[in-house]
Amino acid sequence: MFRISQYMRELAAAGATGAYPTVRPRPQKGPQGPVVIWNLIRRCNLTCKHCYALSADHDYAGELTREEVFTVMGDLRAYGVPVLILSGGEPLMRPDIFDIAARARDMGFYTGLSTNGTLIDTPLADRIAAMGFDYVGISLDGLRATHDRFRRLEGAFDRSLQALKLLRDRGVKVGMRFTMTAMNAHDLPALLALMREERIDKFYFSHLNYAGRGNIHRGKDAQFQATRAALTLLFERAWEAAQAGLPEEYVTGNNDADGPFLLQWVQANLPQWAPALAERLAAWGGNASGLNVANIDNLGQVHPDTMWWHHTLGNVRERPFSAIWSDTSDPLMAGLKQQPRPVQGRCAQCHYLPLCGGNTRVRAQQLTGDAWAEDPGCYLEDEEIGAVAAPGSAPHGPRQRITIPIREPIHA
Numbered sequence: 001m002f003r004i005s006q007y008m009r010e011l012a013a014a015g016a017t018g019a020y021p022t023v024r025p026r027p028q029k030g031p032q033g034p035v036v037i038w039n040l041i042r043r044c045n046l047t048c049k050h051c052y053a054l055s056a057d058h059d060y061a062g063e064l065t066r067e068e069v070f071t072v073m074g075d076l077r078a079y080g081v082p083v084l085i086l087s088g089g090e091p092l093m094r095p096d097i098f099d100i101a102a103r104a105r106d107m108g109f110y111t112g113l114s115t116n117g118t119l120i121d122t123p124l125a126d127r128i129a130a131m132g133f134d135y136v137g138i139s140l141d142g143l144r145a146t147h148d149r150f151r152r153l154e155g156a157f158d159r160s161l162q163a164l165k166l167l168r169d170r171g172v173k174v175g176m177r178f179t180m181t182a183m184n185a186h187d188l189p190a191l192l193a194l195m196r197e198e199r200i201d202k203f204y205f206s207h208l209n210y211a212g213r214g215n216i217h218r219g220k221d222a223q224f225q226a227t228r229a230a231l232t233l234l235f236e237r238a239w240e241a242a243q244a245g246l247p248e249e250y251v252t253g254n255n256d257a258d259g260p261f262l263l264q265w266v267q268a269n270l271p272q273w274a275p276a277l278a279e280r281l282a283a284w285g286g287n288a289s290g291l292n293v294a295n296i297d298n299l300g301q302v303h304p305d306t307m308w309w310h311h312t313l314g315n316v317r318e319r320p321f322s323a324i325w326s327d328t329s330d331p332l333m334a335g336l337k338q339q340p341r342p343v344q345g346r347c348a349q350c351h352y353l354p355l356c357g358g359n360t361r362v363r364a365q366q367l368t369g370d371a372w373a374e375d376p377g378c379y380l381e382d383e384e385i386g387a388v389a390a391p392g393s394a395p396h397g398p399r400q401r402i403t404i405p406i407r408e409p410i411h412a
């Protein structure tokens with residue numbers, strides 16, 4: 001996840017004080033595990049076009065029981081996992097979701113819920129608010145016509161927007177989750193306006209990833225120029241909010257080139273702070289799959305992140321998550337934990353590699369069969385990444401790298 005607002009607030013503070021704020025890593029006791037996105041159930045009442053879980057409205061056999069989930073949670077806590085995002089399918093279709101959420105909250109996890117929102121009526125909103133979720137993310141893939149087409153359900157937009165309002169009115173921190181494609185990019189400005197109008201706390205912009213139904217629809221993915229325009233709009237929006245002191249958060253996911261792209265925006269608009277921002281982005285380090293973010297699916301299988309369901313590292317029924325996650329005998333995990341990652345092609349030549357981490361490896365693997373090939377979803381030009389071929393040489397010839405200090409990741 002790339003936290004645009006966090007950096008924009010730092011830049012605003014730098015402008016106000018004349019010094020870029022110092023950010024110290026939080027002191028931590030014991031190990032620091034990854035954020036765990038947990039797909040507790042595969043069943044869903046919707047069949048969205050871009051669903052990576054390929055869910056349907058029927059039960060799936062072999063899902064983790066409540067007792068098994070509780071056992072895993074004990075291991076996750078001991079391993080220092082700070083955050084659980086309870087997801088699906090549609091997690092609210094799991095009868096014991098509130099038992100699981102209560103346990104997570106009582107054990108001290110930051111507990112998030114990722115839902116399509118269509119099942120949330122007033123009584124359920126009351127229950128969610130009483131539960132004390134730290135955050136609830138609800139997907140909106142555009143305005144009414146676009147969203148209902150994506151979700152294949154007439155009225156889905158109205159129900160999801162109503163859920164956002166019900167939860168907002170009960171003091172729950174809520175966010176819109178938007179996955180952009182060529183088919184909904186035109187709705188982004190209006191959706192951002194709706195967010196502000198409805199006082200929604202957070203906007204999560206997800207780049208379409210090439211997995212699940214996203215893979216089938218790869219040919220319809222937004223073109224890179226549309227991506228750049230969308231990111232520029234988000235930067236402007238987040239900068240405006242930071243300067244005005246608005247409590248709006250803008251984050252992105254599934255394309256870590258967003259970090260270097262923000263650096264370029266700052267170089268163009270706030271050049272005096274670009275070196276400090278470059279250091280902060282290097283401390284972030286880019287893609288966190290296999291490092292600071294993990295996925296457990298409904299069957300208990302562990303994956304480097306939610307887009308790697310075709311690659312299983314182990315099952316929590318057979319080995320504790322902590323043992324699976326720290327095991328680097330799997331070549332993919334070994335590579336993801338390597339610093340820098342063994343990326344090839346333009347990623348290997350890119351001077352932004354310490355900031356981006358080589359981006360989303362599943363995209364490279366899906367397109368080329370090689371998880372370490374260059375990320376085909378990078379929207380930066382060769383000139384921008386420092387990979388301009390000299391006359392007469394092969395494209396993407398080696399170039400001198402910019403030296404950017406690498407620090408331990410900071411968990412905001």
Ligand code: SF4
Pocket residue numbers: 256257260346347348350351352353356357358359360374375378379380385
């Ligand atoms: S070329 Fe690769 S490493 Fe460089 S910004 Fe793009 S995805 Fe990241």
